[in-house]
Amino acid sequence: MPVRRHFEYGSASNHYITALYHAAEERGVDSARLLELTGLNESVVDKPDQRVPAEKLALFQKLIWDDLGDESMGLSGYRLKSGSYYMMGQLTVQKSSLGQALALGARFYNLLTDDDFITLHKDKDVVRLVIRPTEMHLDPDHLFAEICLLAWHRYASWLISDILPLTETRFPYPPPNHIGEYHYLFPGVHRFNHTELALVFPVHYLERPVKQNAASLKAFMSRCPLELFRQYKADYSLATELKLILSKAMSNGTGTIEHCADKLHMTTRTLMRKLKDEGTSFQQLKDVVRRDKAIFFLGQQGLRINEVAEKVGYSDPAVFTRAFRNWTGQSPRDFRQQLLTDSEA
Incomplete structure (x- = not known):
């Protein structure tokens, strides 16, 4: 169809x-x-x-x-x-x-x-x-x-x-x-x-x-x-569905490619091939979901940086900080401070 x-x-x-x-x-x-x-x-x-x-x-x-x-x-x-x-x-x-x-x-x-x-x-x-x-x-x-x-x-x-x-x-x-x-x-x-x-x-x-x-x-x-x-947009894309699965799975640590492939009823090889056909990859989509979740949680002042890291699937805050800097060009701490400064302006 x-x-x-x-x-x-x-x-x-x-x-x-x-x-x-x-x-x-x-x-x-x-x-x-x-x-x-x-x-x-x-x-x-x-x-x-x-x-x-x-x-x-x-x-x-x-x-x-x-x-x-x-x-x-x-x-x-x-x-x-x-x-x-x-x-x-x-x-x-x-x-x-x-x-x-x-x-x-x-x-x-x-x-x-x-x-x-x-x-x-x-x-x-x-x-x-x-x-x-x-x-x-x-x-x-x-x-x-x-x-x-x-x-x-x-x-x-x-x-x-x-x-x-x-x-x-x-x-x-x-x-x-x-x-x-x-x-x-x-x-x-x-x-x-x-x-x-x-x-x-x-x-x-x-x-x-x-x-x-x-x-x-x-x-x-x-x-x-x-x-x-x-x-x-297409009414359906594998990338869109995968991001929804990753978003739900990330909080309980099950956001692996094997878990996602199982949820989609396909092998990991098939999943990777289909994502390539859509011009993306599992890691790219996972990074997008992690980045967006991290930005959301950094806007909540009650959460410490290490807690934000855990919520997006990083056990080591230092690794999370490096990843976040790669995504946005800023450290999580600097990004949060900018959000705070902007809200007070």
Whole structure:
């Protein structure tokens, strides 16, 4: 039976509406007026604990794009005129494979910016799609950086009518306050404080055929930028089910690959093969679950670091600390202190 697919709507971190509001205001836009056109008002700005509907966030971004006539919103050092993303789509949707489409899309943006703004690099089994904004200081909240990553990942997934699995996503900055949003926006491993802003995915996906056309492109673009804030998903994926099993099993120490394979009624070899087909691995998924649980528990001030370590399956706090630093770029203690500082600000 073919797997039915859908797009998942939801809410978004307040970070995005706040960052958009201030970025537009600094560039002479009447942000309050545009926000009212979405049905929201200024009371939602600078409220870290308050989420906003993704549809309203997307409309606010579209209104800012139109007001400035710049899809980079003055955050990149380049002016990307309104319609640039659509024009890129019109060129690339005609290609036969994802690799050809991405290469042409990169060339298009490099002509617009007269620079190596987007580059593709093959490294053995993976491909890196690297984004190089020239004026990073113009984007202190990393808003444009995230939107670029989302725009390329969502478009690539849409082109092949499937999720483009991310081996990892690289960020040339520390873990942001809204890091909890990244699990949904950028599924896979996150590398912070990296030397580049990049999406990394399995090289064989470059051969996947483009399954869209000019008509479906028009419909896709009419839904942008909302498409950027929601993830193309299959109704079923082994990775999703495995993360649920791991989340339940981790507290009692049964989160082994043998335990999970047994729960899924398959051999460990079959489990590993199926996960590879989905562009991930058991260890990657286990790290994602551990990271997300650790972040949740670190937000509970009554738990000591060693207790958090035990809750996510580490008997040695030092090993947990090294793992957490690898996931987020910070130690658990520093991460907790940052959460506390942010909540008091």
